[in-house]
Amino acid sequence: IDLILNDTFYYGMAYSKKYNYYYPHKYEKLVSKELFFKCKEVRLYRTRKPSKVDSNNFIFKGLLSCQKCGCSVTPEIKTKKSGKQYIYYSCTNSKGICQREYIPENKLLEPIIAILERFEGITKDTQEYLLKELRKNNEAEIEFHKKQLKRINTEYQTIQAKISRLTDLLLDNSITKESYEEKLQELKHKQLKLGVEIDLYTKADKDYLLTVSKVLSLATRVKTIFESSEIHEKRALLNYLIQNPALNGKKLYFTIASPYNLVLDLA
Template sequence: MKAIILARVSTEDQMTEGHSIPAQLERAREYVRRKGFEIKSEHQFDESSIKDQRTKFELVIDEIKQTTERIALIVETVDRLQRSFKESVLLDTFRKQGKLEIHFIRENLIIHQDSNSSEIQRWDLAVFMAKSYVLQISDNVKRSIEHKLKNGERPGKAPIGYVNTRTEDDKCWIEPHPFKSKVIQRIFEWYATEAFSMDQVSQKVKEDFNLALPKGRIDFILKEPFYCGLNRHKGMLYPHRYQTIISKDLFDKVQAIKAGFHKKPFKYAGLPYLYRGLIRCEKCGCAYTPERKKGKYIYYHCTEYHAKCDTKWLREEEITKQFSDYIDKIHIPDKIVKSISNILKKSHQGKVDYYNDVSTELKGQYDVLQKRIEKMYEDKLDGSITESFYNKKLIEYRSEQSNINTKLKNLQETDSNYYTTAIYLLNLANKAPAIFKRSEPDIKRQLIKIILQNPTVNDVTLNATIRKPFSLWAKGPSRHNWLPREDSNL
């Protein structure tokens, strides 16, 4: 009789001496020699026996189906072949047809066409015990995960932007990656401006950081609450104890944008028209939509979705001119930018002491909460407090610690980026007109979103509000108003 040998492991722990695939194969080959069988094929794989789709196991089944002669399936033990009864149905069909014998070496059990009820029951009992073992492991894993979550730990690999590491006392820990955490922070900040789509964020990550993150990965990152201090598990959120990368406010803002808050109710379709979705009709509030005439002229007009409002059609070139007129209003001479920059730098130096004092106070508050948690855990072990009370207070304290971490993170960002952001805005305001005139369509759209808000058209006139702080630098104010007063303490 020809024999098929099957050897399987499901975890790295089973790759030890006595459980490894080579050890299983050696014992199976020796068994085949003693029985006088001929080895038809050998199948060796690391695949869980409880998966819904057992791809490699199905190859063994296909081989049995295709053979026209009786086959002996040689397996080390029942749990190497199966840990559920779903395989029993198919294997038992082959057995009843006389196509298959199953030889379980360790159990000294052979299942064949003429097996009696006692042998079949032994097979079923072994499968039942294997399944019970799996269920017990599953329960232990669930309890372990629940314990980790309630203790503010992450039960698994950290998301991109963090690294899994170990502490000095060899405990698992998670900390921000020195480079990738900055990338994650910038991804959230870019998207929160509403000036970048996920595709554009992906492109900027490639251009600025030489890191390839496709749109799907960007979407996954923007939905991950771990970055702001929360573990998500089966739809529930649990505060964690690790350092955050972004604030909860920034995360919430991004979720609101993704959900449609402040988004224009339109879908980009067809040709990439420059102002699609940016403009609304001032009379009825409907969107302005583009149409191409004579194959080359682009006109925008009200969709008149709610009612006919008899507005005129506008050429794209005319809209560009009117947008340009708004952006031309923003300008600060180079020497004024330099003067403001110097004042900001001097002011920044005076904030160091304030930062150190507040930072020390917040860290002290965090340590007090940590000591409360450790004392409370000991009280729970001693039976002084109930499990439910412990869990309730743990969530409360972890939430407070998460808020403190967020404040510390915001304080650090404010301290390090205080004048950098201000200088960036000053330079953008200074160069915005030139950038708008020479830029590509996608850059024009981004500038409009950053500088202007609520663009509307009334007949042939474009109206918009210049956002702050750019409104402060629109043409008109005197030099005196441009320059902030210097701190008298400097």
């Protein structure tokens, strides 16, 4: 997860080290740009301030909305006569149109754990099958990238040949030094843009294969990761794994975020 939340490639921007240039790619994004930078801000904040234990740190805090009225669903701690504390969630009912119902946090977690167990149950053989299927789903795009690389390399070499001829013209005194410099700068600029494109397509193909492998690796370990994480880490993982979580009465509704939905569909 840390790799994905630290690499701009996963929200849609590839980086060329050679040219120090960011460029949008067309591969499927694993995280939104907003989540990427929000996590970056959190990391920066933690480096500046010592961490404190927050007694009101809840797994679903800030993630849920009411499916009926659209208001926020908030957590609160209730203390039983025995002194034992429990966490409950309910719609804030800010619009006054809902009947406020309380649901324990452990009940909200039940469908989440069920999904995590499905991921955990994916066998090695199924992982190999999924890897092939996920790659197959992108064969057309990969083939397009190969054709683009071939075209760009051809253009790059054509420009290089023009630069060589331009140098010959200068040596033969067929053009002035000023004309040579002007034309050379124009050709070099075109080469620079093509170089960035070459880096983009090359990195995109390599990163895609790496991403598919990491997605499967994370998916099969996600239950263990979730159970061993701190509360704020569990919340971050859920924010990454599920979409549009909403509470309707006492039932939690959500969808699995891409590409993990595809993993479950194919499995």
